[in-house]
Amino acid sequence: MNSKPRSEDGHDIPPAATERDTGRVEAFSDGVFAIAITLLILEIKVPHAHGSSRPFSLLGSLTGLWPSYFSYLLSFTMIGIYWANHHYIFKLFTRTNHTLNLLNLLFLLTISFLPFPTATLGNYMLDAANRTTAATFYAVGLLLPACTWLLMWLYATTGRRLVHPRLESAFLHHLTIQYAGTVAIYLGAVLLCLVDVRLGLGVCVGLTLLYLLPPASYAYARGKRTP
Amino acid sequence: MNSKPRSEDGHDIPPAATERDTGRVEAFSDGVFAIAITLLILEIKVPHAHGSSRPFSLLGSLTGLWPSYFSYLLSFTMIGIYWANHHYIFKLFTRTNHTLNLLNLLFLLTISFLPFPTATLGNYMLDAANRTTAATFYAVGLLLPACTWLLMWLYATTGRRLVHPRLESAFLHHLTIQYAGTVAIYLGAVLLCLVDVRLGLGVCVGLTLLYLLPPASYAYARGKRTP
Amino acid sequence: MNSKPRSEDGHDIPPAATERDTGRVEAFSDGVFAIAITLLILEIKVPHAHGSSRPFSLLGSLTGLWPSYFSYLLSFTMIGIYWANHHYIFKLFTRTNHTLNLLNLLFLLTISFLPFPTATLGNYMLDAANRTTAATFYAVGLLLPACTWLLMWLYATTGRRLVHPRLESAFLHHLTIQYAGTVAIYLGAVLLCLVDVRLGLGVCVGLTLLYLLPPASYAYARGKRTP
Amino acid sequence: MNSKPRSEDGHDIPPAATERDTGRVEAFSDGVFAIAITLLILEIKVPHAHGSSRPFSLLGSLTGLWPSYFSYLLSFTMIGIYWANHHYIFKLFTRTNHTLNLLNLLFLLTISFLPFPTATLGNYMLDAANRTTAATFYAVGLLLPACTWLLMWLYATTGRRLVHPRLESAFLHHLTIQYAGTVAIYLGAVLLCLVDVRLGLGVCVGLTLLYLLPPASYAYARGKRTP
Numbered sequence: 001m002n003s004k005p006r007s008e009d010g011h012d013i014p015p016a017a018t019e020r021d022t023g024r025v026e027a028f029s030d031g032v033f034a035i036a037i038t039l040l041i042l043e044i045k046v047p048h049a050h051g052s053s054r055p056f057s058l059l060g061s062l063t064g065l066w067p068s069y070f071s072y073l074l075s076f077t078m079i080g081i082y083w084a085n086h087h088y089i090f091k092l093f094t095r096t097n098h099t100l101n102l103l104n105l106l107f108l109l110t111i112s113f114l115p116f117p118t119a120t121l122g123n124y125m126l127d128a129a130n131r132t133t134a135a136t137f138y139a140v141g142l143l144l145p146a147c148t149w150l151l152m153w154l155y156a157t158t159g160r161r162l163v164h165p166r167l168e169s170a171f172l173h174h175l176t177i178q179y180a181g182t183v184a185i186y187l188g189a190v191l192l193c194l195v196d197v198r199l200g201l202g203v204c205v206g207l208t209l210l211y212l213l214p215p216a217s218y219a220y221a222r223g224k225r226t227p
Numbered sequence: 228m229n230s231k232p233r234s235e236d237g238h239d240i241p242p243a244a245t246e247r248d249t250g251r252v253e254a255f256s257d258g259v260f261a262i263a264i265t266l267l268i269l270e271i272k273v274p275h276a277h278g279s280s281r282p283f284s285l286l287g288s289l290t291g292l293w294p295s296y297f298s299y300l301l302s303f304t305m306i307g308i309y310w311a312n313h314h315y316i317f318k319l320f321t322r323t324n325h326t327l328n329l330l331n332l333l334f335l336l337t338i339s340f341l342p343f344p345t346a347t348l349g350n351y352m353l354d355a356a357n358r359t360t361a362a363t364f365y366a367v368g369l370l371l372p373a374c375t376w377l378l379m380w381l382y383a384t385t386g387r388r389l390v391h392p393r394l395e396s397a398f399l400h401h402l403t404i405q406y407a408g409t410v411a412i413y414l415g416a417v418l419l420c421l422v423d424v425r426l427g428l429g430v431c432v433g434l435t436l437l438y439l440l441p442p443a444s445y446a447y448a449r450g451k452r453t454p
Numbered sequence: 455m456n457s458k459p460r461s462e463d464g465h466d467i468p469p470a471a472t473e474r475d476t477g478r479v480e481a482f483s484d485g486v487f488a489i490a491i492t493l494l495i496l497e498i499k500v501p502h503a504h505g506s507s508r509p510f511s512l513l514g515s516l517t518g519l520w521p522s523y524f525s526y527l528l529s530f531t532m533i534g535i536y537w538a539n540h541h542y543i544f545k546l547f548t549r550t551n552h553t554l555n556l557l558n559l560l561f562l563l564t565i566s567f568l569p570f571p572t573a574t575l576g577n578y579m580l581d582a583a584n585r586t587t588a589a590t591f592y593a594v595g596l597l598l599p600a601c602t603w604l605l606m607w608l609y610a611t612t613g614r615r616l617v618h619p620r621l622e623s624a625f626l627h628h629l630t631i632q633y634a635g636t637v638a639i640y641l642g643a644v645l646l647c648l649v650d651v652r653l654g655l656g657v658c659v660g661l662t663l664l665y666l667l668p669p670a671s672y673a674y675a676r677g678k679r680t681p
Numbered sequence: 682m683n684s685k686p687r688s689e690d691g692h693d694i695p696p697a698a699t700e701r702d703t704g705r706v707e708a709f710s711d712g713v714f715a716i717a718i719t720l721l722i723l724e725i726k727v728p729h730a731h732g733s734s735r736p737f738s739l740l741g742s743l744t745g746l747w748p749s750y751f752s753y754l755l756s757f758t759m760i761g762i763y764w765a766n767h768h769y770i771f772k773l774f775t776r777t778n779h780t781l782n783l784l785n786l787l788f789l790l791t792i793s794f795l796p797f798p799t800a801t802l803g804n805y806m807l808d809a810a811n812r813t814t815a816a817t818f819y820a821v822g823l824l825l826p827a828c829t830w831l832l833m834w835l836y837a838t839t840g841r842r843l844v845h846p847r848l849e850s851a852f853l854h855h856l857t858i859q860y861a862g863t864v865a866i867y868l869g870a871v872l873l874c875l876v877d878v879r880l881g882l883g884v885c886v887g888l889t890l891l892y893l894l895p896p897a898s899y900a901y902a903r904g905k906r907t908p
Contacts, residue, residue: 024711024768030251031715034258038339042269042723046346049357058357062347062364076339080332087251098895105761112719112757119727120743130730130739137743214325257478261485265493265566273497273573276584285584289574289591303566307559314478441552484705488712492793496723500800503811512811516801516818530793534786541705668779 022096025104026087032108033083036115040075043119044068068122071138074208075118079111081211082145088215089153089175093162100162103152110144117141125197136193139200143186150179164220171219182207249323252331253314259335260310263342267302270346271295295349298365301435302345306338308438309372315442316380316402320389327389330379337371344368352424363420366427370413377406391447398446409434476550479558480541486562487537490569494529497573498522522576525592528662529572533565535665536599542669543607543629547616554616557606564598571595579651590647593654597640604633618674625673636661703777706785707768713789714764717796721756724800725749749803752819755889756799760792762892763826769896770834770856774843781843784833791825798822806878817874820881824867831860845901852900863888 047061117138124134156162193200274288344365351361383389420427501515578588610616647654728742798819805815837843874881
């Protein structure tokens with residue numbers, strides 16, 4: 001994929017193992033995003049309406065699946081937003097290292113897990129005895145990637161460890177506040193779900209809609225070009 | 228994947244966040260197309276014919292799955308055609324922006340959803356009480372990507388927002404007519420399914436066959452090369 | 455992914471719609487190969503051994519799944535071989551066109567379908583009443599990609615339509631014979647399965663082992679370099 | 682993906698069929714890694730808690746799935762580590778050949794198989810009668826990729842067959858010891874599982890944690906630059 005530098009005797013010399021291009025990590029992450037987002041539909045099972053004498057039993061079953069459509073739609077949008085934002089922040093990273101790769105893997109773990117709470121919410125949103133559990137579990141499922149994302153961001157930006165040296169401090173700080181705020185809001189959504197499922201899920205939907213807005217433009221320090 | 232421009236001090240400077248190369252969007256979309264098209268087979272379950280004393284019970288079960296094969300074949304072809312056409316139109320786009328990325332995500336949502344109505348049609352096409360519902364649901368499943376596709380196309384081409392400036396107006400207009408016509412025909416197929424399942428599905432098959440024809444050649448305005 | 459040529463005013467000019475680079479088709483096909491080969495395991499379900507008082511009921515269930523392991527192994531190897539051979543022949547193609555793309559899609563359809571006969575064979579190989587049906591169905595599942603592969607090859611090489619002009623005729627002819635022979639052998643395996651399941655599947659295994667041998671080196675005509 | 686060399690008459694000349702760039706093998710392997718790692722979640726099924734009069738039956742069901750979460754987490758980490766290490770060693774390979782491709786395919790087979798023992802362990806870890814079988818089967822599932830990995834490594838490095846000629850012998854030897862040791866430890870874990878499930882799985886967890894440490898830096902022989 002990426003061309004390797006060549007030594008004088010015509011053989012590739014790999015770069016040092018600990019400082020690598022971000023391209024491969026992005027490609028792998030893109031693969032996981034694309035698979036997770038497409039797998040979501042497998043959790044919606046074709047309803048059983050055979051053998052019923054009523055002529056429109058399937059229609060009722062299909063419309064009765066609306067909680068599954070709702071959770072499918074919300075999780076699809078969430079993963080799509082994370083995909084876009086993943087590239088957005090990786091463009092700020094000048095390189096990657098072993099720890100960032102592990103933190104990214106941890107983040108992908110929480111993304112890959114999402115189809116399970118999504119299916120759980122779809123199955124139990126209309127079940128009076130279990131809807132609180134299902135909605136809280138789903139909100140936790142959204143909280144987890146927000147936490148691992150923040151972790152990844154804090155690691156990369158602390159002391160400008162892996163980010164471009166000329167990025168504006170205020171710009172980085174702005175994103176840190178945004179990502180920490182996202183964690184706080186999902187934490188609030190988890191707690192709200194325990195009190196009122198509709199309120200808690202409403203916060204999740206609202207935050208997702210906010211994230212559909214275009215991200216902030218990259219801000220680089222000017223005037224530093226001449227040393 | 229794509230090489231980044233480098234500043235004078237040797238670090239990558241990412242492009243502005245709102246105007247980006249189409250390469251990454253195409254790669255992600257290709258991933259979703261490839262996964263959705265391959266997942267379709269998971270919706271066809273191995274039939275249960277164990278314990279039957281009849282020697283060819285499995286043969287009957289396998290041939291009895293023909294509605295599933297039919298819907299599998301049609302959806303596979305549809306996704307394959309969208310994959311080819313996706314690249315066809317993205318080659319006309321000189322860049323992408325936040326809104327196009329969102330519209331593309333919306334289009335991919337409707338593609339990823341397709342395995343579900345496909346499985347529903349396969350399960351209920353022979354069920355007299357539910358075949359109308361199943362076929363109409365499937366036709367809606369085909370209508371949705373046609374709509375989101377048209378939306379994406381209209382956004383990109385209105386006022387030549389994102390397309391190559393030297394493309395022939397007549398060529399763009401021709402494609403707009405074609406994509407709007409596709410939406411109209413699928414809308415007709417949905418309505419036809421309510422009246423006669425075979426007619427409605429026949430329109431879907433016919434339109435798919437039409438789309439197997441080679442797409443129109445790109446038409447660029449000539450003589451404008453010298454300003 | 456692939457860099458586009460640029461016009462004088464700095465905008466991309468896409469190539470003609472009908473003559474395209476093979477890179478994108480190969481990347482998409484690779485995606486389908488990778489997904490189909492990895493999905494195969496989903497067709498092996500965890501056996502039910504709960505509630506049994508016997509201490510090793512799960513061990514018996516797991517070893518009793520050997521027909522599933524066998525069909526999994528054979529299909530995995532088949533898809534892997536097709537993946538390698540797909541690149542092998544696409545390196546001979548100097549370009550692709552609309553018809554080849556459609557034939558390639560048809561070939562991918564038969565590859566994507568493979569998990570279904572694989573699971574059917576795994577489920578019914580030990581079922582005396584249905585093993586003939588299951589094995590024949592599986593052999594047909596292997597015959598189909600061999601047929602679509604031959605079709606793709608014949609289209610590309612007839613009159614050297616899409617292949618490199620300096621390839622040796624004898625080399626192309628050798629491959630045509632090989633691919634046609636493969637179709638003939640799988641056809642024989644289908645018929646043999648009807649008579650004796652073990653013989654028919656034995657032919658499938660034998661042919662797969664043969665295909666593990668390295669492919670023939672590309673042979674180009676020499677001496678034509680100077681015009 | 683990779684640019685092909687061009688002959689004087691402007692057509693691509695593919696390289697010899699037996700000596701190829703490693704890029705495509707890595708891309709295909711990445712695809713399989715990404716799919717296998719994301720498919721794991723499909724093996725955790727939404728629990729059935731409907732119709733229960735108890736208000737928190739779902740909560741109990743979800744927490745009762747902890748063996749599934751445990752095996753999911755462990756397998757996810759394992760595949761992630763293999764993904765990172767796969768690139769780590771393929772950067773040392775200057776080229777690939779038919780045999781290495783086959784050995785790599787064999788390795789990918791054992792990776793693709795992993796979701797099945799993972800699901801088996803998740804289902805039976807709390808089943809007193811079957812936990813020994815399930816844990817041993819899972820340990821075998823981890824042993825298999827370790828074995829095929831070692832095979833691939835030994836083939837590529839024996840007589841420096843495919844690795845960079847200036848790599849330090851001590852460095853290659855160090856990795857050989859490490860990979861052989863990994864096989865030995867997993868073999869031990871399999872045997873331990875037969876005696877005590879917790880001990881055997883504990884060894885698996887411990888080894889995984891060790892592999893989270895950064896890999897050794899590449900060591901090239903110096904002073905050989907001038908011939």
